[in-house]
Amino acid sequence: MRALLIVNPNATSTTPAGRDLLAHALASRLRLKVVHTTHRGHAGELARQAATDGASLIVVHGGDGTVNEVVNGLLGPPKPASMQSVPIGPIPAIAVVPGGSANVFARSLGIHADPVEATNQLLDLLAAKERRRIGLAHCDNRWFTFNAGMGLDAMVVEAIEAARHAGRTATPARYVRTAVRTFFRTSRRAPTLSVRLPGRPPIEGVHYAFVSNASPWTYLNQRPVHTNPETGYDTGLGLFAMRSMGVFTSLRLSRQLLAPGAQPKVGALTRIDDVSNLTIHSSEPIGLQLDGDYIGQRTEVHFASVPSALDVVAPPAP
Incomplete structure (x- = not known):
């Protein structure tokens, strides 16, 4: 499975050691590419390109803001109610390893708040092929998750x-x-x-x-x-x-x-x-x-x- 790991190195609870652990653990299971964000909106740009390149999974290591950028990068601007709101065609699944201060999205999905525990949990979920289809919401021409x-x-x-x-x-x-x-x-x-x-x-x-x-x-x-x-x-x-x-x-x-x-x-x-x-x-x-x-x-x-x-x-x- 081709996957992209998007890391926000400036997120509140990310550490170099934790980022390395996550990258090495995922690389043992996936064809992994790792990219660090460098500016606001970068995570969305990376997610959009990963979808174009045919990635099957995007792993986000950052806070809720980084997750929001990825979702908006993948889905693009919401369409009017009279049209298909979500783009037609394959969209990579998203996995989250918390790295921010609150990490509401990940925790509300049952993901461990601790990044190391969440990494081990993610490996188990990938091995079991656990997926969940969730609803989203939008306003002001932008998606939000929680x-x-x-x-x-x-x-x-x-x-x-x-x-x-x-x-x-x-x-x-x-x-x-x-x-x-x-x-x-x-x-x-x-x-x-x-x-x-x-x-x-x-x-x-x-x-x-x-x-x-x-x-x-x-x-x-x-x-x-x-x-x-x-x-x-x-x-x-x-x-x-x-x-x-x-x-x-x-x-x-x-x-x-x-x-x-x-x-x-x-x-x-x-x-x-x-x-x-x-x-x-x-x-x-x-x-x-x-x-x-x-x-x-x-x-x-x-x-x-x-x-x-x-x-x-x-x-x-x-």
């Missing part, structure tokens, strides 16, 4: 990316501190979002909204954060729209999100699962993030679910 958001979480991601550019490492503690500061800085602002779903009345007065393609929504160290527990790679999208920035309501919601068997429920929350598509409108430009990458400010974004879009090397769905 979540997107408008408002609060996008502002947090923007601040984290600025900190990274300044040389500070992205850690769970930094995410929490940044989220708390951002919340209090914006808590007195009037809501700007409204959500439109097929066959339902519009949801007005929304402060921030998350759109999920999987669960968990993210992780804090080893603890999963579930916004839409019933959403998964075999369902439609999950919506989590909050109409309050009150401190006590937000503290109660935060405890629910982190609790085992979480089923978030407060009066100001609208939570809907298995939605085929939805549109979020903002009365003023507001931030958008996809898979933990800040995209920019938008006033209207349409989100759509595409079932059975991609093959991944992963354990069977639970």
Whole structure:
């Protein structure tokens, strides 16, 4: 089997020793080519070329941003709903060995968070020929794998990316501190979002909204954060729209999100699962993030679910 290993050497938890171990282990099983990314968007360029060259598998060693680039490089811009969303023809399967800070996509598929453990797991999965077909989602002419958001979480991601550019490492503690500061800085602002779903009345007065393609929504160290527990790679999208920035309501919601068997429920929350598509409108430009990458400010974004879009090397769905 011809395979390409795409390594992001700047990802948070990658090490030279770990990269060498992964490359040597895979080379014993596959006709492997190894390439390190050198600039933003490079992983997508490499994935697109690998598909053209006839590779059967792309292994990604990096974080969620690198995985997102690979998916978008393979599938290209999503097509309108009236057309075939996913390109016709063979598309390489994707395998992930975590190398970032959160690694939400890999962990949500049941891949070990530790890169060495994940390498051994990948070898076992390849030997057993384990594959899984998963659904994806898209918006703003770009695919995303596990979540997107408008408002609060996008502002947090923007601040984290600025900190990274300044040389500070992205850690769970930094995410929490940044989220708390951002919340209090914006808590007195009037809501700007409204959500439109097929066959339902519009949801007005929304402060921030998350759109999920999987669960968990993210992780804090080893603890999963579930916004839409019933959403998964075999369902439609999950919506989590909050109409309050009150401190006590937000503290109660935060405890629910982190609790085992979480089923978030407060009066100001609208939570809907298995939605085929939805549109979020903002009365003023507001931030958008996809898979933990800040995209920019938008006033209207349409989100759509595409079932059975991609093959991944992963354990069977639970």
